[in-house]
Amino acid sequence: MFDSARPYSFHIELTDKCNSGCPMCGRTDAMNRCRANEAKVRKIELTLADFEAQFTPAFCRQVEEVQFGGGLGDALAASECLEICDYLTAQSVRLVVSTNGGLRSLDWWRRFGAVMGRNGSHLELHVDGLRDTNALYRVNTDFDKIMANAAAYLATGAVADWYYILFRHNEHQVEEARDLARDIGFRHFVLIDTIRFGASRRFDYVLPDGTPAALEPARLSAADYRARFRTASEAEEAAAAAPPALPAGSKAAQAAAGINGIRCKAQMLNRPYITADGNVSACCWIDHSEEERGLQAAAGRQFADYNIRSRPLEDILRDEPFAGLFQRGWQQGEGAICRRKCGEGVRNKRLRL
Numbered sequence: 001m002f003d004s005a006r007p008y009s010f011h012i013e014l015t016d017k018c019n020s021g022c023p024m025c026g027r028t029d030a031m032n033r034c035r036a037n038e039a040k041v042r043k044i045e046l047t048l049a050d051f052e053a054q055f056t057p058a059f060c061r062q063v064e065e066v067q068f069g070g071g072l073g074d075a076l077a078a079s080e081c082l083e084i085c086d087y088l089t090a091q092s093v094r095l096v097v098s099t100n101g102g103l104r105s106l107d108w109w110r111r112f113g114a115v116m117g118r119n120g121s122h123l124e125l126h127v128d129g130l131r132d133t134n135a136l137y138r139v140n141t142d143f144d145k146i147m148a149n150a151a152a153y154l155a156t157g158a159v160a161d162w163y164y165i166l167f168r169h170n171e172h173q174v175e176e177a178r179d180l181a182r183d184i185g186f187r188h189f190v191l192i193d194t195i196r197f198g199a200s201r202r203f204d205y206v207l208p209d210g211t212p213a214a215l216e217p218a219r220l221s222a223a224d225y226r227a228r229f230r231t232a233s234e235a236e237e238a239a240a241a242a243p244p245a246l247p248a249g250s251k252a253a254q255a256a257a258g259i260n261g262i263r264c265k266a267q268m269l270n271r272p273y274i275t276a277d278g279n280v281s282a283c284c285w286i287d288h289s290e291e292e293r294g295l296q297a298a299a300g301r302q303f304a305d306y307n308i309r310s311r312p313l314e315d316i317l318r319d320e321p322f323a324g325l326f327q328r329g330w331q332q333g334e335g336a337i338c339r340r341k342c343g344e345g346v347r348n349k350r351l352r353l
């Protein structure tokens with residue numbers, strides 16, 4: 001699956017801690033006032049020492065990009081987030097940091113901007129609405145604080161994009177938010193259609209003050225806004241969406257062609273996933289799953305053997321099940337998660353405006 005001859009692009013959950021309680025997030029107990037689900041959240045995090053041990057200067061030369069996001073936490077909630085970003089960008093590793101933007105002081109954001117601006121790293125700020133609507137999804141966040149943090153960061157010259165999930169309750173503010181993003185200095189404004197609504201097309205939850213609430217899908221999709229705004233250059237969009245050219249015969253080219261209908265995104269991007277407890281997985285979908293444990297057992301190993309605190313990251317990536325067991329399983333029609341996530345190509349759709 002992973003290829004040490006190609007540059008790596010890691011996806012890393014720095015922590016499972018977060019200041020917010022987004023109803024649809026895996027960490028959130030939506031019907032319990034959007035509190036953290038204690039059964040899932042362990043308040044764990046990766047440390048600067050973990051990165052110094054595994055992302056040595058020599059290994060960093062093989063790493064093109066590290067994305068901090070996903071999983072059960074917000075990267076900025078990790079105690080040593082700034083120190084880790086400083087360490088990696090000093091090694092010329094490009095970062096993409098995803099956050100709700102609600103944590104930390106203005107001074108912290110200025111220092112963060114200086115670190116990110118060093119090598120073209122960028123921030124993905126997830127703000128789903130304006131002052132009166134953002135906290136309906138980004139529960140417990142303060143819009144004014146987020147905007148002040150963003151302004152302090154952008155004033156350093158560092159790059160940030162504004163990500164906006166479309167809901168019924170915020171769709172009337174898309175144009176205003178896009179204009180605000182431009183005024184403040186965001187590079188792009190990106191609309192997202194979430195795929196997390198089930199058949200009922202409604203998601204019930206309870207706000208922190210005990211008020212029952214419900215999320216509903218927006219009437220227009222992200223693609224509908226292309227026609228409405230006509231601001232994105234079609235050629236630029238097409239170029240951004242086009243997959244990179246892949247060397248013939250490489251593992252990435254094999255992944256792009258697909259095995260038995262599965263096109264593994266982790267393999268195409270050469271992007272392993274590391275969780276806040278140090279576990280190394282193929283991707284955030286399969287991480288900690290029964291399917292993953294089955295493959296580890298087939299490799300004659302245990303879950304703990306895949307932790308960067310147990311053995312070197314480079315050894316783990318070269319080992320089974322990444323070396324061949326995943327691919328063999330797909331050939332034999334196995335891999336329910338892989339088929340669901342990478343078989344049909346059903347993912348959140350995004351549109352840059």
Ligand code: SF4
Binds near residue numbers: 025071072
């Ligand atoms: S900000 Fe991110 S990690 Fe935090 S609750 Fe929302 S989706 Fe989950």
Ligand code: SF4
Binds near residue numbers: 265267286
């Ligand atoms: S779900 Fe399976 S096929 Fe998709 S990226 Fe993860 S490991 Fe690869």
